[in-house]
Amino acid sequence: MGEAIDVNGTRMWVERRGRGSDVLLIAGLSDPAEAWQAQLDGLADRYRLIAFDNRGAGRTPLPQGRLSVPLMADDAAALLRALDVPAAHVAGFSGGSLIAQELALRHPGLVRSLVLMSTFARSDAYFRAMTGFWRWMVEAAPSPRAMLEAFFLWVYTPRAHADGTVERMIEEALAFPHQQSVEAFQRQLEAFETHETLDRLREIAVPTLVLAGEMDRATPPRLGREVAEAISGAVFEVLPGEAHQPFQEVPDEFNARVDTFWREVDERG
Template sequence: MGAYVEANGTTIWTESRGEGPGVLLIAGLSDPAEAWQAQLDGLSDRHRVIAFDNRGSGRAPLPDGPMSVAMMADDAAELLRAFQIDRAHVVGFSGGSAIAQELALRHPAAVRSLVLMSTWARADAYFTGMTRFWRWLVAQAPDERAMLEAFFLWIYTPRAHADGTVERFIQETLAFPYPQSAQAFQRQLEAFMPHDALDRLPGITAPTLVLAGERDIATPPRFGRTVADAIPGARFEILAGEAHQPFQESPDVFNARVGDFWREVEDGMLPN
């Protein structure tokens, strides 16, 4: 069920499914709540799963002034309060994983557990150069299809390009009635790129699972390993054969691993 929610001084579109312990899904660059459709459907059998549009994605407006990861983390905390969820299992993907890190640091009481997919704690020169190209790409591509075809080379596996999965995602994006503007893409990117939580990650106290795609060229596994090494007790796992966005490419694999982790937390096998 979709609904607008007033949170942290803005209006945010949310999608909610199921009943049970609360789950908050935080999307990455450009993705609206609908990017999590396979999780909204597949993980809501025993959880209350909530996804939302980050500022500048989908139906959520850009702020008038500067936008930051800290601001979006506060948005997420306010959303949980609006849904009357005291503590949630939080899943953050890519740019959303930066938001999830900040949420766990700024609002630790709100985070029951943390899953960080395709994450990083501090950008290196390669990552910075790659995102500078993305900023140029969205403004200079001849049309939206051309931009997506180029951008998705960093996001999905060769398998997904060969079997028609990427073409399906492109068609869905082009048909989406709330397209993201080039300005919104750039401003989200500008908010994500200064993210640097490496020295603060030891302050995260929630049980944490860090997942990396073996074939991810945008946020390669070495980034995730650095994050996991910095968070006390965090687990680090590599998803064989996967790239940057496995929750879309291989949702059954992703959902099963995340669901198992939540069960461990809820059964008291991990401190929470």
Template sequence: MTSVTDTPQPRATRMADAPAFPRMVAANGISIHVDQVGQGPDVLLIGGAGDTVESWQLQLDGLAARYRLTAFDNRGAGRTAMPGGAVTVETMADDAAGVLRALGIPSAHVAGFSGGSIIAQELALRHPDMVRSLVLQSTWPVMDPYLRSWGLFVRWLVDVAPSERAFLEGFFLDIYTARAHNDGTVDQFVEEALAFPHKQAPTDLQAFLDAFLDHDTSERLPRIAAPALVLAGGRDSTSRPELCRAVAELIPDARFEVMEEEAHQPFQEVPHEWNARVDAFWREVEARG
């Protein structure tokens, strides 16, 4: 639901002999919308609830000079249809692995935010050889009662909000800082989301949320061997810093950093700072060989 812009990525950063993007790829039994830009070490970007390729626009633009970035629409979001049957985090992690395989990418630095960070955790657990490193923004090992109640609140808000605009304005209260609400940034995000032509059905958003309500990686996170950077927003009222810290403490040697003045999605509000942090982390991982 939080598409930043529908502006196409700059084609100048795409290799001349590379397949055309964006495009659909067959992965894990479904057709998944994928975009790819840039050159360099591979990066896979995984979005959260309702988020599509466009939610990563500021990373696709800002990091393509150093990395080959791949982003995709999760099942039931944007241009990727929701197939029948239950939606699970495990299935969505297999979707992500399928995207990498379909594009011939043996491993990648993986970054996910919110629900996408949980998919990234599961990807590292189910397909460890495909994960070069992990960046987990606004994450958790298992929803505590507060976060679970918030997820259930969003689940019914989409049904009872009097309009799509009202839903977005209410939902975004917990996603972006008061600063972004007061300086007009959130108004811009709302207008762009309303104009986005590939809207998510409420039932698909609810199915996505349901997959996370009781998902628990607490006992399995110590199995992750990939280098990990866990980022929290100091003003995030949902996946609060203590939940993010719990993930960092469970993954061996994970790095934990708090962006004190930011909320749930700092990669959109302060992209230059966020991009610099993850770029420094990826450079360090690459330097280790």
């Protein structure tokens, strides 16, 4: 059961589940806390999980003025403090992984470890062309369904399109009662595409696992490798046959991998 909590000057929607070591789950572009449902269900017997709606997604309002990754990282830090969590394992997906990077840089004492899924440290020409297309696509699509059908071509595997997973995701997204506005989508996207941490990632000192999908078109493995090479001691792994969202497509595999990583960190103290 979720609740709205006063965080960093806004009412942020938060879902909490389970018991054990604290884990903060940070969602990506457009996604509410429910994007992590397979982790909230599958890991709650071992961890105290916290998922939330970023500004402009789900039930957390879009702020006035410019939206930025540092602002959303400060939101995540303020949320942990509001919940009396001294430090947490932090997992971020796509845009959420950018927030996780900034959280570790701006509030290092709050982060025990990092899992960065489908991540990058700075955009390149291909990425900017892709997100430029997304920016007008969300306005020009003839219907919300058509927009999702186009957008999901970038983030799910051909397998997921063939086996009905994508159709199920579309139906769930269309039924969700807290739809994101076009403005909120575009402002979140602008924040993510201007992200730049490559020259600062060497400051991150916590254990870090960087995961990339072999078939990811949005954030291909070369971008994740660049992040891992910039963080001392980071482990980089490519998930064969997976695309941008393996935590949803193959949740058992994803959950097992992050569980092993977090257990290793806990054992090392």
